[in-house]
Amino acid sequence: MEYVPNILFAIALIVGVGYFTRNVKKLSRNIKLGKDVDVSDNKPQRWQNMVRIALGQTKMVVRPVAGIMHIFVYVGFIIINIEVLEIILDGLFGTHRLFSSLGSIYNFLIGSFEILAFLVIVAVVVFWIRRNVIRLQRFIKPEMKGWPKKDGNMILYIEFVLMTLFLTMNAADSQLQQMGAEHYVRAGSFPISQFLTPLLSGMSESGLMMVERTAWWLHILGILAFLNYLYYSKHLHILLAFPNTYFGKVKPKGQLDNLQSVTNEVKLMMDPNADPFAAPATTDAAAVPEKFGASDVMDLNWVQLLNAYTCTECGRCTSECPANQTGKKLSPRKIMMDTRDRLEEVGKNMDANKGEFKPDGKQLLDDYISREELWACTTCNACVQACPVSIDPLSIIVEMRRYLVMEQSAAPMELNNMMSNIENNGAPWPYNQMDRLNWVNE
Numbered sequence: 012m013e014y015v016p017n018i019l020f021a022i023a024l025i026v027g028v029g030y031f032t033r034n035v036k037k038l039s040r041n042i043k044l045g046k047d048v049d050v051s052d053n054k055p056q057r058w059q060n061m062v063r064i065a066l067g068q069t070k071m072v073v074r075p076v077a078g079i080m081h082i083f084v085y086v087g088f089i090i091i092n093i094e095v096l097e098i099i100l101d102g103l104f105g106t107h108r109l110f111s112s113l114g115s116i117y118n119f120l121i122g123s124f125e126i127l128a129f130l131v132i133v134a135v136v137v138f139w140i141r142r143n144v145i146r147l148q149r150f151i152k153p154e155m156k157g158w159p160k161k162d163g164n165m166i167l168y169i170e171f172v173l174m175t176l177f178l179t180m181n182a183a184d185s186q187l188q189q190m191g192a193e194h195y196v197r198a199g200s201f202p203i204s205q206f207l208t209p210l211l212s213g214m215s216e217s218g219l220m221m222v223e224r225t226a227w228w229l230h231i232l233g234i235l236a237f238l239n240y241l242y243y244s245k246h247l248h249i250l251l252a253f254p255n256t257y258f259g260k261v262k263p264k265g266q267l268d269n270l271q272s273v274t275n276e277v278k279l280m281m282d283p284n285a286d287p288f289a290a291p292a293t294t295d296a297a298a299v300p301e302k303f304g305a306s307d308v309m310d311l312n313w314v315q316l317l318n319a320y321t322c323t324e325c326g327r328c329t330s331e332c333p334a335n336q337t338g339k340k341l342s343p344r345k346i347m348m349d350t351r352d353r354l355e356e357v358g359k360n361m362d363a364n365k366g367e368f369k370p371d372g373k374q375l376l377d378d379y380i381s382r383e384e385l386w387a388c389t390t391c392n393a394c395v396q397a398c399p400v401s402i403d404p405l406s407i408i409v410e411m412r413r414y415l416v417m418e419q420s421a422a423p424m425e426l427n428n429m430m431s432n433i434e435n436n437g438a439p440w441p442y443n444q445m446d447r448l449n450w451v452n453e
Contacts, residue, residue, distance in 0.1 A: 020102035020231075027235030034242040038320065041358045045313035053261045060401065065256040070399040074327070077141075080134040085249075087127035087134075088170065091177065094124055098231050108184075111198030122200035125181065128174040129203045135171045139164070149326030154345040159245070159324055166246050169237050176230040182207035183223035192216050245324040252400045255321040258314050259401030264392040267409060270303065304414025307374040308354045311410060318402045319350040328394035328404060334387040341387035343394035343404035349379040350407060376411055385411050386423055 050057075063069050068085065072078030100109050111117050142150050142163060150163070182204035187195040211219060241247050248255075279285050305311050308319075328343035329335050335342050353375045361368050376382075388408045395403050415421040422430070429439045437444055 014105070017103060017105050023232060023235060024099065024102070027238060030239050031242075034239065037358060037362075038242060038247075040361075041354050042313050042316045042320065044309050044354070044357065045311050045316040046309075048312040048314055050258045050314060056261050057257045057259075060259060060261070061253055061257040064259075064399070064401060065252045068399075073399075076137075077325075080137050083127075083130040083134040084138075084170065087131035087174075088249075091124045091127055091131070091174075092234065093120075094177075095231070095234060098227070102231065107194050108196055108198050111196050117198055118200040121181070121198075122202050125178065125201060125203040128177050131174045132171060135167045135174075139167050142167075149330040152326065152329060152342060152344070154342055154348055155324070155326070159348070162244050162246075163324065165240075166244060169233065169240070173230060173233050173237070176226045176233065178204045178207060180223055180226035180230060183211060183219050183226065186211055186214075187216065187219050187223060190216055190219070192220070245322065248321050248323045248400055251317065251321040255317055256401045258317065260395070260403055260406075264395055268406075270413070272301065302414070303417035304412070305407070305410040306376040306414045306418070308350060308357055309368075310414070311350070311407060315403070315407055315410075316350070316354055318404075318407075319347050319354060321400055322347040322351065322402055323400060324348065325399065327397040327399065328402070331393040331397040333391060333393065334389055339387035340381065341384045346380060346384070346404045346407055347402060350375060353379050376414065380411065382415065382421070385415070388412075 068078065068082055071081050097108065097110050101107055108117075113120075141147055142160075150160075155163075181199065181201050184195060185199070185201045185204060186208055188197045188199075211222065214222070241250065302310055308316060322344065324344060326344050328347075329345070332341060332343055353373075356371075356373070357368060360371055385408055388405070390405060390409070392405060395405055398404075412422075416426075420427075428441070432439050432441050436442060438447070440447070
């Protein structure tokens with residue numbers, strides 16, 4: 012019976028990590044459904060972006076209140092979980108505070124963890140108030156109804172409970188140390204949990220042990236559960252923010268990617284030595300011509316799909332979007348959420364069909380993202396600039412527009428007129444080249 016807790020802990024650890032690994036493989040498979048794209052350039056700049064934006068949180072503090080609170084949660088949650096290593100080893104080997112031999116260093120670490128845990132609780136409360144009491148506009152947009160709203164609150168509740176369990180565990184532990192309970196070595200500094208000890212005064216040694224062990228088990232099981240909740244949550248960004256900022260766009264924001272096939276055609280047209288009557292180069296007649304643009308998630312590249320999974324649903328992109336501010340239907344956040352939802356739907360389709368996608372009569376265009384949303388975009392890059400983790404909603408919008416124009420000839424009338432004028436008159440205006448200066452004589 013002595014080793015039963017260790018065995019149960021090992022089973023919980025294996026199940027939790029195993030299920031997380033399964034979800035990571037599914038996530039990787041879904042992202043790889045996208046087209047290949049070369050992002051091996053500018054490696055020094057990419058590393059700098061990752062360190063500065065993902066690790067340094069530089070784009071978060073542009074909005075100081077949310078930025079500082081997020082840093083508390085980010086740093087606190089990551090650093091406090093360093094203690095998870097000790098908890099795991101204690102759980103596997105039946106020890107208690109295994110690293111207590113570090114002495115004053117250990118005391119400093121535990122004290123720091125407690126202060127950070129308290130700051131996390133404060134930040135979580137502030138975030139909850141901003142979402143549910145103050146109700147900031149970017150948190151009550153149409154795309155945030157239902158699961159996105161519940162998910163945002165659920166994360167706050169989980170973090171609050173985990174930090175509270177951590178402090179409760181330490182409070183009971185410090186009491187047991189004071190009582191000289193067997194197996195509870197005198198170690199650690201408790202600057203925050205000491206204020207909880209009056210709540211535990213008068214309890215027997217066995218009662219305190221029950222409180223400490225219950226908090227310990229719930230804390231580690233909660234962490235394992237939260238680890239597996241990440242896949243289904245917008246909080247997946249705590250893992251994907253680092254690769255996403257590394258693979259983010261390093262070209263000037265106004266520089267759009269051109270289709271190579273179109274570029275080749277334009278070069279041929281501009282080449283004075285090219286024979287316009289020459290027969291086209293021979294190609295495989297059976298080859299399927301490449302689709303222009305994107306109508307579904309498989310037409311996007313894998314970096315764009317990584318963007319979709321990384322979206323934090325913070326709404327900074329939408330709050331900065333001039334189209335959204337003027338009442339248009341476009342929300343860059345919704346573009347990313349819709350892309351992720353469709354990608355998840357495709358992944359479930361493959362799961363149900365032994366890894367093969369069976370056409371389901373749906374696509375990203377029209378079924379998730381409307382044409383009205385796409386054409387409302389001004390391509391100003393405000394959403395790209397505002398995103399704290401280097402997501403590029405504009406690239407998806409441009410690809411889907413490209414499909415509408417080049418595959419379906421479904422551009423708005425004003426755009427079709429402009430392109431016809433360019434083709435016929437060499438300019439966007441509906442005037443013959445010989446008549447363009449007539450206004451001078453009027």
